[in-house]
Amino acid sequence: METRTIQVTEEKKALRGSLAETIEGFFLKHRDRFWKVHVVVLLLMVVLIGVPAFMPLPDEEASLFDDFSLFANFIIWGVWFPLLFLSVIFAGRLWCGVFCPQGAASEYASKKGFALAPPRWLRRDWIAIVSFVAVTIFGQVVGVRDYPLATLEVLGGTTLVAVLVGYIYGGGRRVWCRYLCPMGPLLGVLSRLGAVSFERAAGSAKGYPCPTFVNTATKTSSANCIECFRCVNPEERGTLRVRLRRLGREVEEIERREPNLWEVLFLFSATGLALGAFYWQISPLYIRLKHALGDIFMDLGLLHVVGSSGPRWLMVNYPEAGEVFLWLDVMAITIFMVTSMVAVALALSVFTALASLIDRRGLSVKDGFLRFGYVYGPVALLSLVIGLGQILFQTTTALGVTQQVVKSLEMAFFAAGGLWSVYLAYRLAKGNMLTMVPLSLGTVLVAALWYGVLF
Ligand code: SF4
Ligand code: SF4
Incomplete structure (x- = not known):
């Protein structure tokens, strides 16, 4: 055998x-x-x-x-x-x-x-x-x-x-x-995940x-x-x-593949920023943030400033399409996206730090980031691809592919990203289930946030 x-x-x-x-x-x-x-x-x-x-x-x-x-x-x-x-x-x-x-x-x-x-x-x-x-x-x-x-x-x-x-x-x-x-x-x-x-x-x-x-x-x-x-x-x-090579191989061997702390921090931040870019368009939190900012500027007597619009090269200003941003929108979008970036990056940092501390090999937190930080790559990547591919998926339905088929395809991609991340966590934790727990929770968090946008 x-x-x-x-x-x-x-x-x-x-x-x-x-x-x-x-x-x-x-x-x-x-x-x-x-x-x-x-x-x-x-x-x-x-x-x-x-x-x-x-x-x-x-x-x-x-x-x-x-x-x-x-x-x-x-x-x-x-x-x-x-x-x-x-x-x-x-x-x-x-x-x-x-x-x-x-x-x-x-x-x-x-x-x-x-x-x-x-x-x-x-x-x-x-x-x-x-x-x-x-x-x-x-x-x-x-x-x-x-x-x-x-x-x-x-x-x-x-x-x-x-x-x-x-x-x-x-x-x-x-x-x-x-x-x-x-x-x-x-x-x-x-x-680094590639073949x-x-x-x-x-x-x-x-x-x-x-x-x-x-x-x-x-x-x-x-x-x-x-x-x-x-x-x-x-x-x-x-x-x-x-x-x-096998997909994900470089991440599995990341210790000897020039791991870089900034790359890990970039991955965490980019995941949060990309989520923010999708969420501000659908989230009631964004509306509340905008109203709260409006109230603050009204109290300051500056509502006429932030309530005006700017040129097209600086913000959306297309009255003919019924969409005009105000400076208030620009501020709210920026704050919302930066907050989303920081919040997700912090959450993933906490999960990664926990995995480093739990791991039996006595890793420093920095070494833990270098070893485990790349785990969230697949779930972030495949979710982003589905998010960006919405126009493509919608067009295929216009061409006669049923909504159910499209959703199943999206779901399969989405699940593949999450499972791949968990598998990487398993490989990098060398089968240590306790180390895997925070890494899997981080994966679930990213997946859950993307699920809210995509489905
Ligand atoms: S290592 Fe540099 S020179 Fe070689 S293929 Fe990559 S980019 Fe090109
Ligand atoms: S995508 Fe950016 S990094 Fe890649 S070749 Fe083009 S300009 Fe350079």
Whole structure:
């Protein structure tokens, strides 16, 4: 029986190895053409993001089948965004290395620009959290998912900043991608769950210049690897190779995979912020917060200030669509989202700290965070994919798929995320049930909060 199990495992390894070689061979053969892919995706983005911004808003009768603006919105927010996050599970950060025009434009600019070394403040790990929080809240306030002008402002604006950063810093490297892109840290932390990694070949120690400043001679983490294939040169000693692995494997081995406290804190915060972005639109708590703020400003005699609206580039202001935000809305949304972020991050911190203290191996709280913090990745990721994929799911019902099928599919995804997190907790707790309890409770908390939004 044991011999048979070993044989099956060896067969699986061999199959994975040959599949990895085929994938690697394909990308190596075409890596000189990646720039063409970047140009094509850039042109697509220009059409999908640029054109609708100069079209009138669609009327209520319009559908994505007869209105380009709604069609573009569906492709960007209903297909591209959810699939981008889902793709991390199967392909890691392939989007970043092969498709993303923003990162490529930033790198191109950095080859032509001042080539300054990024200053120390910019290389702080928390900068990425600030960037993510700022862009996410700003996106909510300007209605990035609902209004083409806001989509252009956020996606086009970040691209311009990426190019500017590239022009000033880097000298051919991607300072924007490594330290500033709001998407980068989320894709990075989730890529640790993915099936693809770029691993050092046994015994190698050669360093290749990496666009995202990864030390390829010592690399053990997937987080900052954008899968550009530049360090993959099988004919050379010291090359990195593409490897396929079991989902979640890197997190299971996180102790020797360069765990990073800021990544964990980012995961906790991003989970809370994403929940806040969905909840403010449906929660009675948000309405109460807004009224309470209104009362405070009325007492201060400032209601006329916060009761006015601002320009479209700063907040939703579309009277023709019946939606106009006031400064009061902007403040309430910001406070609500930041509170949600802090509350969820604190709750997950408490559960993680408890697991560290309970664990019999005598971990410090910091070591506990580094070991157990990544456990919540799957439940957060798959719930986010369902949340972002609502437009896609709604469209499939319009195409004739029954509501019941869609809900079952969503539920299956949702359950998979929760169970995967619990499984990771089991693996990392090394079967210690007591350690698993707080980690599972943290998972249940995240799942319960997402359940309230999704179902
Ligand atoms: S880090 Fe951001 S800008 Fe860079 S390639 Fe990835 S998504 Fe694009
Ligand atoms: S580690 Fe290699 S594949 Fe990954 S980003 Fe750096 S050079 Fe590219």
